[in-house]
Amino acid sequence: MTVALGTSIRHEWGLDPDFLTVNHGSYGATPLAVRAEQDRWRQRMEAQPTRFFFLELPGALREAATALAHFLGADPEGVAFSPNATSGANAVLRSMRFAAGDEVLHVSHVYNAVRNTIAYVAEQAGAKAVIADIPFPRPEPASIVKSIERAITRRTRIAVIDHITSPSGLVLPVEDIVRLCHAAGVPVLIDGAHGPGQVPLDLQGLGVDWYVGTCHKWLCAPKGCGFIYARADRRDDLHPVTISHGYGGGFTAEFDWTGTMDPSAFLSLPASIAFYEKLGGAALRERNRKLAAEAATLVAGALKTEVGALPEMAGSMGLVRLPIALASKRSEAVRVRQALQAASTDAPAHPLDGALWLRLSAYAYNEIGDYERLAELLPEVLKRLGD
Ligand SMILES: Cc1ncc(COP(=O)(O)O)c(C=O)c1O
Incomplete structure (x- = not known):
């Protein structure tokens, strides 16, 4: 069955009709049907x-984790829920024992919270973060692999690789990166906050050591639905940041209970996956990818600037350079965001390599008219910013 997408399906979400939503990437948006399941x-x-909590939750949680594992191409015993990707990345990095002089590799477009986590664990041990630069804009996949290869040394203890970069929306060539790192004896943590629902996943086939992600973004789960995957040989030494009753009982015992909390977002995930599949699954991903590329080209044309990604590295988020000087300052990005909010729309702006870039998302409820509206709005918003 083909479902009509765009404005004709927008009523499935509780989105404000007066607001131009072109930023699915930051927090996702949960459909009414999934919210009803959570209720x-x-x-x-x-x-x-x-x-x-005592009788029903343990089994119900494992059932939901099994549905997620099937979606991720993972074994259910290697998948557990976490409130978000940040806490999953913290669990992996803070379970490791670093020594002075050790190196933690990450790419230059790393998500800031994870950059901070790396800085924290490195500081504790006298280790250091090493950055593999992403040549930008419009990098080739091979140039990123080369950059990571150059950054690996015999002190590299782990590579933390974003599956899809937050500030730039680039889909990194994770198969090649995992192969390269493993050949050099370096384990890999993939930060897949944007992965599920945006790109196909086969975590066991990928052979990655750890993968953390969120389901509240591109799978439209309720907020607070993330997960952690660990390969079979990486489970014993891995612990949640919050140690609780399950300590020493194995991966699922430790991660399935980290204290009393509301697990309804986790338990609603099978409904989110069903909703996503109803929207088209793989066909939806492809449709969103094309729409995001079209949107970025349209907006870049209206602003007379350029897009940030080659088609082979783009997912459901497009990147457009803003015609703003002095853009390397973070405060400039915040001002753009505030100005967009004031104009009843939103898209994150990030300084990258001396320019400011706007990230546009495309989801099922978007259509090209949304970006036409944005392209009309932007020159006025940017002009007011300059005044
Ligand atoms: C690459 C990346 N990692 C981590 C996160 C954080 O996700 P969460 O807030 O679910 O922890 C994001 C959020 O946008 C992200 O883009």
Whole structure:
């Protein structure tokens, strides 16, 4: 069955009709049907809290983790929920024992919270972060692999690689990167916050050591639905940041319970996956990829600037250079964001290599008219910013 996308399906979400939503990437958006499923789980939890937490939750959580594992191409025993990708990355990095002089490799477009986590674990041990530069704009996949290859040394203890970079929306060639790192004896943590729902995944086939991600972005799960995957030989030494009753009981025992919290977002994930498949699954991903590319070209044309990604490295987020000087300052990016909010729209702007870039998302409820509206709005917004 083919579902009509764009404005005709927007009513499935509770999105503000007066706001131009072209930023699915930051926080996702949860459809009403999935929110109803979350409400059902909450009602069940509150009807008899003890029965729910003590008797029902362990099995229900494993069932939801199994559905996620199938979606990720992973074995269910290697997948556990976490509130978000940041906490998953923290679990991996803070479970490692670094020594003075060790190196943690990451790319220059790393997500800032993960950059901070790396800085924190490095500081504790006298280790250091080493950056593999992403040549920008419009990098070739091979140039990124080369850059990572150059950054690996005999002190590299782990490579932390974004599957899809946050500030630039680039889909990195993770198969080649994992192969390269493993050949050099370096384990790999992939930060796949933007992966599920935007690109196909086969984590066991990929052979990656650890993969963390979120489902509240491109799978439209309720907020607070992330996960951690660990390859079979990486599970024993891995612990959640919060140590609880399951300590020493193995990967799922430790991660399935980190203290009392509302697990309804995790338990609603099978409904999110079903919704995503109803929207088209692989066909939706392809449609969003084409729409994001078209949107970026359209907006770059209107601003007389350029796009940031080659088609072979683009996913459901397009990148457009803004015609703004002095753009290397982070405060400039915040001002753009505030000005867009004031104009009833939103898209993150990031300084990259001396220019400011705007990231546009394309999801099921978007259509090309959204970006035409944005292209009309932007010159006025930017002009006001300059005044
Ligand atoms: C690459 C990357 N990592 C981590 C995150 C953080 O995700 P969360 O807030 O779910 O932890 C993001 C969010 O945009 C991201 O883009």
